[in-house]
Amino acid sequence: MLVPSSLSGRPSLRVGLGSLLLTTLVAAAACKPNNPPPETTANPPADDSETPDAPPTAERHPAVPADHPLHDRFEGTSFANACSADGDCKKGGCSSEVCSAEEGVITTCDVPLVSLPGGTECGCVEGQCQWWNESGDTLPPADTPPGTDCGGQPCAPPNECIEYYGIAGPSGPKFFACAIRCQPPKRSCPDGMHCVTIADGPGDVCQPDDEPS
Structure with missing residues (x-):
């Protein structure tokens, strides 16, 4: 007696082989190592907590030595001199030769025997209004x-x-x-x-x- 091909068992064999092949492929994929993430060239975000160093400030040298005969006149030692910023310091005197923290300083109008070096400014140095410059040049000696x-x-x-x-x-x-x-x-x-x-x-x-x- 002939058995129909649909009942012979061959289709079941083919289905079994297909299931085995699919299971093998899934297992192989699971064992394959993960690829590393792609490298990025983007710059890291800036750290806002870091601030750049402030630019260096010019070093200030007093222009009138304390032992100079004209120190008291140029530095206005008889006037208020305490300061915390350059804006506290004023030029005064008949020839604007006095640097102090006081407004309206009056001096006699005789011509000083010597002149301050070029580039000298009246400003706040170590908490006192003083004549200063960056070069370190000082008031010449007075004869x-x-x-x-x-x-x-x-x-x-x-x-x-x-x-x-x-x-x-x-x-x-x-x-x-x-x-x-x-x-x-x-x-x-x-x-x-x-x-x-x-x-x-x-x-x-x-x-x-x-x-x-």
């Missing part, structure tokens, strides 16, 4: 002519050294002015000068005609 030392500045005739107190009176610092005394409006002043009154200062003294009264 003091014969005369009286007047608060750190030379004073020779016809000028005289005038001592006085400021607005604070005797309880405040003492000031010095090398000037010619006079009586308003012009008496006793040399040619080219006029008599002015400096309140809370040396009083009636002669000043050059080209200087404001």
Whole structure:
């Protein structure tokens, strides 16, 4: 008796072989090592917690040595000098030769014997208003002519050294002015000068005609 091919068992054999092959492929894939992740060339995110170092600041050298005969005049040691920033420091005096923390400093209008080196500025150095520069150059030595030392500045005739107190009176610092005394409006002043009154200062003294009264 003939058995139909659909009942012979061959189709079942083919199905069994197919299942075995599929199982083998799945097992092989499971055993294959994972590929490493692709390398990236993107830059890592910036760390906002890190800040770059501040640029170096210029080193400041005092321009007027403490032992210079004109130190007190240029540095205004009789005036307020404490500071925390350059904006606290002011230039004052008749020739803007004084560096201090005080507004409206008044000095006599005699010409200083020496000049500050080029590039010198009035600013805050170590908590004090001082003349300074980056080069380290200092005020040249002053050849003091014969005369009286007047608060750190030379004073020779016809000028005289005038001592006085400021607005604070005797309880405040003492000031010095090398000037010619006079009586308003012009008496006793040399040619080219006029008599002015400096309140809370040396009083009636002669000043050059080209200087404001």
